[in-house]
Amino acid sequence: MHISLNWLRFVTPSTKKPPRFHLSCLPSSSSCFSSVVFAMSYDKEIAAAKKAASLAARLCQKVQKALLQSDVQSKNDRTPVTVADYGSQALVSFMLQHEFPGEFSLVAEEDSKDLRKDGAQEIVERITKLVNDSLTIDGSYSVTLSTEDVLKAIDSGKSEGGSQGRHWVLDPIDGTKGFLRGDQYAIALALLDRGKVVLGVLACPNLPLAYISDANQHSPNNEVGCLFFAEVGGGTYMQPLDSSSTVKVQVSAVENPEEASLFESYEAAHSMHDLSSLIAQKLGVKAPPVRIDSQAKYGALSRGDGAIYLRLPHKGYREKIWDHAAGYIVVTEAGGVVTDAAGNPLDFSRGKYLDLDTGIIVTNQKLMPLLLKAVRESLEEKASSL
């Protein structure tokens, strides 16, 4: 088995983390001292986010092990949603509101509209039981939620986000299609403060703790279940979902694109595989693309499993912030760069959508100029062939 050197190198016995306050210099300043700023500490928020995402991951694992046909529904846009998506959202929303009662705003994927329709009572009761069972396992809340409490908790995710104040951003299951297939998915939770992503947690219950490649992502011998977390200015860390050992992770240092491996969506409907393969060809990438679902790709990239992630949706698709916020900070704090296809930084301050030029590309600092050039040329070629 190939274990990532990146992560073995940083194994630590405890959950040691950098100091709570970080000194940082503004990049445009000539004198570091004149512009030293004290960054905020988000330690309480990150602890709450890790706890909520881990418990939601347990709920999802339980459902995935014994998924019933009645657990799955189809939304208006024909994408799937399951009792686990709803349960995860209700649980995370409840736990965060409990921790931060006064200042709570959540932008999340799901809402309770379909659950309030006639005939949905049984599914709502199943979700409520899942949430209450999870709270009992945790033991720190002496409450039993009613079905209405659960519907309300789901609907607390209706905030629009924006550039003012703080907003939690949640994808209760990212990669629901992967979840249904028994493959990769993630519980993705981030915090925006004045429009910037300041922390992110990615719980990836099926991601092997060891290095993944296309060959071993399904290996039954691999221990699975990773929790990635990052706070602005503090680096990115990974833990096994069920333990406290922590490793600091770093993106791949590969400089030669021929040695890079490339991640993309499993679903061809979510990203243009033909365009990625043209880009890979231009770069001289030798390995076949690694196709995995969800923001688990960002997690895997943050620990150097691959060097490039290309997400090039078909025309007309608008990206939502919950599909990228947590993954974005997990990768950038591990030394990576995330931009749109034209090289612009991502702007999370404009509400629930990310307004982008064409797609999202992720790699390390060294490879980014080459990647941007290959993306630009490939897009031009594709446009001229139409």
Ligand SMILES: Nc1ncnc2c1ncn2[C@@H]1O[C@H](COP(=O)(O)OS(=O)(=O)O)[C@@H](OP(=O)(O)O)[C@H]1O
């Ligand atoms: N047409 C289209 N184009 C692009 N993206 C789409 C599209 N439809 C859905 N989605 C979003 O993709 C999210 C799943 O992420 P990935 O594409 O990384 O996973 S996958 O490999 O395709 O399963 C998925 O997230 P979840 O809904 O949370 O599963 C969707 O938000």
Ligand SMILES: [Mg+2]
């Ligand atoms: Mg969805």
Ligand SMILES: [Mg+2]
């Ligand atoms: Mg998603």
Ligand SMILES: [Mg+2]
């Ligand atoms: Mg989702």
